Amino acid sequence: xxxxEKLSILADAAKYDVACTSSGVxxxxxxxxxxxAAAAGICHSFTPDGRCVSLLKVLMxxxxxxxxxxxxxxxSAETKRAAFTxxxxxxxxxxxxxxxxxxxxxxxxxxxxxxDYTCEQLIxxxxxxxxxxxxRGYIHVKVIPGADSLxxxxxxQLADRMSINIEMPxxxxxxxxxxxxxxxxxxxxxxxxxxxxxxGGADLVRYRHAPQFAPAGQSxxxxxxxxxxxxxQILNLTQALYKKYSLKRVFFSAYVPVVADSLLPAPDPKPPxxxxxxLYQADWLLRFYQFDASEILDExxxxxxxxxxxxxxxxxxxxxxxxVEVTRAPYETLLRIPGIGVRSAQxxxxxxxxxxLTFDDLGRMGAVLKRARYFITxxxxxxxxxxxxxxxxxxxxxxxxxPRWEDRGEQTSLYDPPALTREDVMKCLTGQL
Amino acid sequence: MxxxxxxIYQYDGTLEGLLTCVFVIYQLRQPPMDIQTDxxxxxxxxxxxxxxxxxxxxxxxxxxxxxxxxxxxxxxxRTAFLYGEGGREMAIYRFIRMALKRGAAAVRMFGHPDxxxxxxxxxxxxxxxxxxxxFVRFTDLGGLLAAxxxxxxxxxxxxxxxxxxxxxEEQFLIHDQTHGAALAYRPHEAxxxxxxxxxxxxxxxxxxxxxxxxxxxxxxxxIAARANPLCQRTHCPKRYWSCMTEHLGGTLISEGASPRPLxxxxxxxxxxxxE
Numbered sequence: 001x002x003x004x005e006k007l008s009i010l011a012d013a014a015k016y017d018v019a020c021t022s023s024g025v026x027x028x029x030x031x032x033x034x035x036x037a038a039a040a041g042i043c044h045s046f047t048p049d050g051r052c053v054s055l056l057k058v059l060m061x062x063x064x065x066x067x068x069x070x071x072x073x074x075x076s077a078e079t080k081r082a083a084f085t086x087x088x089x090x091x092x093x094x095x096x097x098x099x100x101x102x103x104x105x106x107x108x109x110x111x112x113x114x115x116d117y118t119c120e121q122l123i124x125x126x127x128x129x130x131x132x133x134x135x136r137g138y139i140h141v142k143v144i145p146g147a148d149s150l151x152x153x154x155x156x157q158l159a160d161r162m163s164i165n166i167e168m169p170x171x172x173x174x175x176x177x178x179x180x181x182x183x184x185x186x187x188x189x190x191x192x193x194x195x196x197x198x199x200g201g202a203d204l205v206r207y208r209h210a211p212q213f214a215p216a217g218q219s220x221x222x223x224x225x226x227x228x229x230x231x232x233q234i235l236n237l238t239q240a241l242y243k244k245y246s247l248k249r250v251f252f253s254a255y256v257p258v259v260a261d262s263l264l265p266a267p268d269p270k271p272p273x274x275x276x277x278x279l280y281q282a283d284w285l286l287r288f289y290q291f292d293a294s295e296i297l298d299e300x301x302x303x304x305x306x307x308x309x310x311x312x313x314x315x316x317x318x319x320x321x322x323x324v325e326v327t328r329a330p331y332e333t334l335l336r337i338p339g340i341g342v343r344s345a346q347x348x349x350x351x352x353x354x355x356x357l358t359f360d361d362l363g364r365m366g367a368v369l370k371r372a373r374y375f376i377t378x379x380x381x382x383x384x385x386x387x388x389x390x391x392x393x394x395x396x397x398x399x400x401x402x403p404r405w406e407d408r409g410e411q412t413s414l415y416d417p418p419a420l421t422r423e424d425v426m427k428c429l430t431g432q433l
Numbered sequence: 434m435x436x437x438x439x440x441i442y443q444y445d446g447t448l449e450g451l452l453t454c455v456f457v458i459y460q461l462r463q464p465p466m467d468i469q470t471d472x473x474x475x476x477x478x479x480x481x482x483x484x485x486x487x488x489x490x491x492x493x494x495x496x497x498x499x500x501x502x503x504x505x506x507x508x509x510x511r512t513a514f515l516y517g518e519g520g521r522e523m524a525i526y527r528f529i530r531m532a533l534k535r536g537a538a539a540v541r542m543f544g545h546p547d548x549x550x551x552x553x554x555x556x557x558x559x560x561x562x563x564x565x566x567x568f569v570r571f572t573d574l575g576g577l578l579a580a581x582x583x584x585x586x587x588x589x590x591x592x593x594x595x596x597x598x599x600x601x602e603e604q605f606l607i608h609d610q611t612h613g614a615a616l617a618y619r620p621h622e623a624x625x626x627x628x629x630x631x632x633x634x635x636x637x638x639x640x641x642x643x644x645x646x647x648x649x650x651x652x653x654x655x656i657a658a659r660a661n662p663l664c665q666r667t668h669c670p671k672r673y674w675s676c677m678t679e680h681l682g683g684t685l686i687s688e689g690a691s692p693r694p695l696x697x698x699x700x701x702x703x704x705x706x707x708e
Contacts, residue, residue, distance in 0.1 A: 003646065004645065004646055004649050007646055007649060007650055007653070008649050008650070008652075008653040009653075011650050011653040011654045012653040012654070014654075015653070015654045015655070015656055016656070028598050029597075029598035029599055029600075029601045030601070031601055031602070031621070032601075032602065033601065033602070034599075034600065034601075034602065034603075035599055036595075036598050036599045038566075038595075040563075042563070042566050042567045043567050043668065043669075044567040044568070045567070045568070045651065045669065045677065045679055046664075046665045046668045046669040047651065047654060047655040047656075047665065048655050048660055048661070048662050048665050049655055049656045049657075049659040049660055049661055049664075049665070050659070050661035050662075050663075050664025050665045050667075050668065051656075051659075052668065053651070053654065054567075056650070057654060092646070095643050096643065096646075096647060098571065098573065098578060098600070098603065099570060099571045099572070099573065099578070099640075099643060099647070099678075100567075100569050100570060100571050100580070101570070101647050101678070103567075254659070256656060256658045256659065270658075271658055271659060273659065347543035347544065348543075350541040350543060351541060351542055351543040351544055351545075353541065354535075354538035354541050354542055355538070355542055355545070357544065360544075360546075361543075361544030361545065362544060363544075364543075364544040364545075364546070364549045365543045365544040365549075
């Protein structure tokens, strides 16, 4: 089999892994080596599905001894199998990197023979890259559940970021769909990596040349929509992962049916993209907006509102906290205003120290006044000519919503947006919609 | 200064020339109607004054920004000057005037009508430079890596540090067609120079094997069920595609369904109907 066919098969098999960022580590170039890494991450291309291509995302092999029901590479699936040799893959990575196609390598694998054997193959590839080719670019490696801890330790010294996919948001779902994996198979290595990263950080304080362990941290991924788990469950788990396992990122992947199984939802060409989008919005609220999962969803409303993003939804339910005086409110409060994001909040905080602010200034700073005006006063006044009513605020947050996100995965008619009535608004807020 | 600006100043198109203009404006106490490069078309309604570049005067303005304002203000002026779509001169002049009046506070007065124009231009330049750090595509011409770009802004000075750090032991050349300039590097020496007519072999003519592999990878990693071409164009605007290997030659898979050949650069500049 030629390299091009192998690459197609193994890239195709890896494409449902969503974690393709190259962020979290800043490493300038060094004489005698190839490559560098930028903390913000760099996107090198965007595929027609709108996703960023930053790393060469491939599997070492798509042969697998496991039989996870949701996975296209499961043992019982009829698909073409291929495997890279470590040398082939290292060579390809370097050649792509030299041409600035990629920021580095994202390496995962099906389980060939045993988890330990597979892990050794990954290590060989990374050792070639790091030691023979003197590669200083970004490497993200998937940890194979069940691999020996010494092997995982070695992987961590070679890679920038490590990840283990949780895949299913609950224990029951995992047992049902991935009978060969168990919760401890996943959470065990996850805490081992966390401890490795902590230890590496502590060593670095003591010895300048202490070996670094996964300096860009660890991440994980969950499949959304393959099982009946609620958004609330997923979000609570996400928050717990950030807090208990110090993850850098949790990724969500809308379930795209690749195999039919009686345990899975019937094949439907439309993956739950809106739901995935809402989860990411909530994830941002947790990581950058100082929200707690319990503020975003609760037992009474365990699913996201399809019409409103989670922050607007929260604001509409807490109208008693608004309007906020932007010239005085603390930064944390600014972050909670719909239409004001992290950047505009930081600009407001910096600008109000050196002068007065007007609504025009806020607009030029990047605040979206169309939404924010219902929630703020500036210099003690509401926006001139505006009467703040709950209906007005709902209209501003819901009415102009682009119908593209109507859970169809693609753009529908731009005409005839449904007229919004007061009943709709009330229904929407009480969670009946 | 008289209230009504009535003079149009002209300079030679360099940052030094522009800073000399600012010096002269202060000296003459004649506020500018506009500041233009001296190849701009003549205006008849206003007095034109062509300012000869004086490095000493330019340095006095630039140093004043450093001592009376802050180093960040100098960086704003340098970066905003790379902006390629007009209005940079007046934006820089207004900023310098405000900065000399208000000191270091000026770089935090977000939203102020005299600050926003320079801030936005600077961000546009930095934004395009960041995109190009990813979108530049090199072709291996027997050991020399060569790339073409067609950016809106003159971003080569910003790309220099990134690419020289990344390919320390390589030789490479990035040719900016828009501005007729090129960044050349060989271990450990980089230079930006202006070129009239530089013709690099087009991507796809040599070095074909890895380009074909990359195009194949790009197709294979796309999920057809999630097709979202609008999102793709939002993050990677079509004007960059003409220099990107994955969008050249071969075929472009847009829906995973019928492959559509991308005509060679012809429809790239036209705005697409959905935008």
